[in-house]
Amino acid sequence: MTYQLTHLDALESEAIHVIREVVAEFERPGLLFSGGKDSAVLLHLATKACWPQAVPFPVLHVDTGHNFPEVLAFRDRRVAELGVRLLVASVQEAIDRGEVTEDRSPGGTRNRLQTHSLLRAIEEHRFDAVFGGGRRDEEKARAKERVFSFRDEFGQWDPRGQRPELWNLYNGRHHPREHFRVFPLSNWTELDVWQYIEREQLDLPSIYYAHQRAVFRRDGLLLAVGPHSQPREDAPDEEVVVATVRYRTVGDATCTAAVESTASTPAEVIAETAVARVSERGATRADDRFSEAAMEDRKREGYF
Amino acid sequence: MELLRLATAGSVDDGKSTLIGRLLYDSKQVYEDQLESVERTSLARGDAYVDLALLTDGLRAEREQGITIDVAYRYFATPRRKFIVADTPGHTQHTRNMVTGCSTADLVVVLVDARNGITEQTRRHAFIASLLRIPHLVVCVNKMDLVGYSRERFDEIRQEFEGFATRLEIADLTFVPISALNGDNVVDRSGEMPWYQGTSLLHHLEDVHIASDRNLIDLRFPVQRVVRPRSEAHHDFRGYAGQVAGGVLAVGDEVLVLPSGFTTTVSSIETADGPLEEAFPPMSVIVRLADELDISRGDMICHPRNRPAIGQDISAMVCWMTDAPLAVGAKLAVKHTTRWARALVREIHYRLDVNTLHSDPSVEELRLNDIGRIDMRTTSPLFYDEYRRNRTTGSLILVDETTDATVAAGMILHPGS
Ligand SMILES: Nc1nc2c(ncn2[C@@H]2O[C@H](COP(=O)(O)OP(=O)(O)OP(=O)(O)O)[C@@H](O)[C@H]2O)c(=O)[nH]1
Numbered sequence: 001m002t003y004q005l006t007h008l009d010a011l012e013s014e015a016i017h018v019i020r021e022v023v024a025e026f027e028r029p030g031l032l033f034s035g036g037k038d039s040a041v042l043l044h045l046a047t048k049a050c051w052p053q054a055v056p057f058p059v060l061h062v063d064t065g066h067n068f069p070e071v072l073a074f075r076d077r078r079v080a081e082l083g084v085r086l087l088v089a090s091v092q093e094a095i096d097r098g099e100v101t102e103d104r105s106p107g108g109t110r111n112r113l114q115t116h117s118l119l120r121a122i123e124e125h126r127f128d129a130v131f132g133g134g135r136r137d138e139e140k141a142r143a144k145e146r147v148f149s150f151r152d153e154f155g156q157w158d159p160r161g162q163r164p165e166l167w168n169l170y171n172g173r174h175h176p177r178e179h180f181r182v183f184p185l186s187n188w189t190e191l192d193v194w195q196y197i198e199r200e201q202l203d204l205p206s207i208y209y210a211h212q213r214a215v216f217r218r219d220g221l222l223l224a225v226g227p228h229s230q231p232r233e234d235a236p237d238e239e240v241v242v243a244t245v246r247y248r249t250v251g252d253a254t255c256t257a258a259v260e261s262t263a264s265t266p267a268e269v270i271a272e273t274a275v276a277r278v279s280e281r282g283a284t285r286a287d288d289r290f291s292e293a294a295m296e297d298r299k300r301e302g303y304f
Numbered sequence: 305m306e307l308l309r310l311a312t313a314g315s316v317d318d319g320k321s322t323l324i325g326r327l328l329y330d331s332k333q334v335y336e337d338q339l340e341s342v343e344r345t346s347l348a349r350g351d352a353y354v355d356l357a358l359l360t361d362g363l364r365a366e367r368e369q370g371i372t373i374d375v376a377y378r379y380f381a382t383p384r385r386k387f388i389v390a391d392t393p394g395h396t397q398h399t400r401n402m403v404t405g406c407s408t409a410d411l412v413v414v415l416v417d418a419r420n421g422i423t424e425q426t427r428r429h430a431f432i433a434s435l436l437r438i439p440h441l442v443v444c445v446n447k448m449d450l451v452g453y454s455r456e457r458f459d460e461i462r463q464e465f466e467g468f469a470t471r472l473e474i475a476d477l478t479f480v481p482i483s484a485l486n487g488d489n490v491v492d493r494s495g496e497m498p499w500y501q502g503t504s505l506l507h508h509l510e511d512v513h514i515a516s517d518r519n520l521i522d523l524r525f526p527v528q529r530v531v532r533p534r535s536e537a538h539h540d541f542r543g544y545a546g547q548v549a550g551g552v553l554a555v556g557d558e559v560l561v562l563p564s565g566f567t568t569t570v571s572s573i574e575t576a577d578g579p580l581e582e583a584f585p586p587m588s589v590i591v592r593l594a595d596e597l598d599i600s601r602g603d604m605i606c607h608p609r610n611r612p613a614i615g616q617d618i619s620a621m622v623c624w625m626t627d628a629p630l631a632v633g634a635k636l637a638v639k640h641t642t643r644w645a646r647a648l649v650r651e652i653h654y655r656l657d658v659n660t661l662h663s664d665p666s667v668e669e670l671r672l673n674d675i676g677r678i679d680m681r682t683t684s685p686l687f688y689d690e691y692r693r694n695r696t697t698g699s700l701i702l703v704d705e706t707t708d709a710t711v712a713a714g715m716i717l718h719p720g721s
C-alpha cells in the first residue's frame with residue numbers, strides 16, 4: 001500500500017472538505033447552478049460531501065433569459081433527481097421591473113446584468129455563503145481569488161485586500177449582510193473537470209458533445225443561429241453554415257460560442273482538451289474580449 | 305497521476321513570475337489567446353520583449369506596476385506530474401500573501417538575482433519556507449544571462465546561501481542556475497552553462513520524491529461534522545465526517561476520542577462511493593464507531609497509545625499579518641483544525657531578526673510581517689501536535705474578533721520547548 005492519492009482523488013477530497021466546512025459553519029448556504037459542466041461537477045461533489053444526507057441547501061440559477069433549451073432541460077432534470085430546491089433569479093424580471101437597463105448596442109449582452117440579479121437573490125434569500133463553480137485556471141483575475149472569497153455588504157470583491165488563506169484553515173467569519181463566495185473547484189483545470197466527468201460518468205447537457213448546428217462566425221467566434229443570436233443583415237461575412245460543433249462552456253446564449261469538434265464522448269473531449277491551443281474562455285466567451293480587466297472589473301462589482 | 309504543489313519566493317524583481325511564465329510557455333501550457341493578450345499588453349506598455357510575468361500578474365494594479373501583489377495560482381502538467389503553482393509576491397509589504405501561497409506547498413523555488421545575490425528578502429523567504437516546513441527548497445540563481453553565465457558567481461551565491469541555510473532546517477536543498485528570461489535550465493538543460501552538471505528545474509520538479517513527506521504514523525482525525533441523517537433510508541446512521549490529518553485509519557482500529565477520552569472501535573469507514581477498509585491523508589471520509597458517544601465538531605479521533613498534546617496553553621511561532629501590532633493582552637479568535645476558540649496572548653517572547661536569525665527579546669509587540677514567538681491561553685483545549693511533526697494539527701490562524709480578518713499564521717511549538 002503506497003497511501004498515495006491520484007490527483008483527481010486529491011482534488012475531490014479537497015472540494016469535499018471545503019463544502020463540509022461551509023455546511024458546518026454557515027447558516028444559509030446556496031449553490032450556483034447554471035446547468036454548465038462546472039456547476040454539474042460542483043453539485044455532484046455537494047451530494048458526495050453531504051451523503052448520506054440529501055443536499056440540504058437550495059441551488060440558484062441566475063437566468064439571463066437567453067438559454068439553451070438543452071441546458072434548461074438538464075437543470076430541471078438534475079434538480080428533480082436530487083430533490084433539491086431550485087431558485088431562479090431572473091434577469092428578464094429585473095429588466096421588466098426597471099431595476100436594470102438592457103444594453104441594446106450591437107454586441108451588448110446581459111452578462112453584466114447578472115450581477116444585479118445575483119446580489120438581489122443573495123439578499124432576498126439571506127445567503128451567507130454561495131458556492132460557485134469558478135476555477136482559477138479560467139481567467140487571470142480568478143487565478144488570484146481565495147477559496148473562501150469575502151464579499152462586503154455591497155457584494156464587492158476587493159482583490160487587493162483579500163484575507164490571507166492559510167493551510168486548509170478557512171476563515172468564514174463575517175458580519176451580517178456580508179457573505180462569502182466559496183469555490184471548491186478552485187484548483188481544478190478544464191482537463192481535470194473532464195477527467196472527473198468521465199470517471200464519475202456524469203450526465204451533462206447534450207450540447208457539450210458534438211452535434212450539428214447552424215452557426216455563423218463573428219469576431220472569430222462561432223455563434224449559434226437561434227432566437228437570441230442572428231447574423232447581422234449588414235454583415236456579409238456572417239454567413240450561416242451548418243457545422244459539427246460542441247460547447248466548451250455554457251453561459252448566456254448570446255455571448256457563448258461553440259467550437260468545431262467531433263468529440264462525442266468524455267474520452268474524446270479529454271483528448272481534444274489536452275491538445276487545445278485556445279483557452280476555454282478565449283474560444284467561447286465574447287464578454288471578456290472588450291477589456292484586459294473585464295473579469296476583474298465585473299468581479300469587483302459582485303459578479304460570480 | 306501525482307499532484308505537486310509548489311510556490312515561488314524571493315525578492316521583488318528576482319524573476320519569480322517570469323520563471324512561472326517561462327515554465328508554462330516552454331512546457332507548451334500557454335494558450336494562444338493568453339499569449340496574444342500578454343503580447344498586446346507588453347507592446348502597449350512599451351516593453352522591449354514579451355513579458356511572460358504577465359501570464360501570472362493578472363490584476364490591473366499588478367500590470368500597471370509590474371509587480372506581483374497577491375498570489376496567483378497556475379496549473380500545468382507533464383506526462384509525469386500535475387503541478388499547482390502559487391506565484392507569490394516578493395515585495396515586503398505583501399509578505400502575508402507569500403505566506404498564504406507557501407502554507408500548502410510541497411516545494412518552494414527561491415529565486416535569487418545573480419547580480420544582487422542574497423538579500424534580506426531572500427533570507428526572510430527562505431526562513432519562512434523553513435518555518436512552514438516546506439520539505440523541498442530549490443534555489444534558482446536567476447538572470448545568469450546578466451552575469452555572463454558565470455560559474456564563479458553561481459558558486460559564490462550557492463556558498464553564501466548554504467552558509468545561511470545551515471542555521472535553518474531545510475530537509476532537501478538544491479541549486480539550479482537559470483535565466484528565466486531566456487529559458488536556460490528551466491525546461492531543458494542549457495548550452496550556455498556546460499559547467500553545470502545538474503538537471504533542469506522542470507526535470508527536478510518531476511523527479512523530487514514527495515510521497516514520504518506526509519505523516520502516516522500518528523492517526524489524527526479532526527471531526528468536521530456529525531452526520532445524522534433523519535431519513536427513512538438511513539435511520540440509524542451516525543457518523544463523523546472529516547479529512548484525515550495524519551496516520552492511517554483502519555476498520556477495526558481501537559480509537560480514542562478527545563476530549564471525552566472514551567475508547568471505541570472503528571466499525572466502518574464510509575464514503576458516497578462505498579465503504580473503505582482504510583483511510584489516509586488527505587482523504588475526506590465518514591468514520592462510524594461501534595459505540596454511541598458524545599462527539600461534536602472540533603473533537604479529535606486518534607489511537608489510544610498515540611495521542612496529540614491536549615492543552616489550553618499554546619506556544620507558537622507566529623507571522624503577524626496586519627497593520628495594527630500585536631501586544632500582550634490581545635484577545636483573538638483562533639481556528640485550529642475544525643475547532644474555534646478564543647485566545648488571550650500572554651507573552652511575546654521575542655521577535656526574530658530574519659537577517660541574523662537572532663531573537664530580540666526586548667520587543668513589546670509584533671508588527672506587520674514580523675515573526676515571533678508567543679504564548680497564549682485558549683478558552684478550550686486544543687488537540688495539537690508540534691507543527692514540525694504535523695502541518696495540519698500543528699497549524700492555527702488567529703482572527704480579529706472585530707474585523708473578522710485573519711491576522712496571523714501560527715505554527716505550534718512543542719509544549720515546554
Ligand atoms: N535579463 C534577465 N531579466 C530577467 C530574468 N528573469 C526576469 N527578468 C526581468 O526581471 C524583471 C522582474 O521580473 P518578475 O518576474 O516580474 O519578478 P518577480 O520576482 O515576479 O517580482 P515580484 O513578484 O514583484 O516580487 C522583469 O523585467 C523581467 O523581465 C532573466 O533571467 N534575465
Ligand SMILES: [Mg+2]
Nearest residue numbers: 320321371372
Ligand atoms: Mg512576480
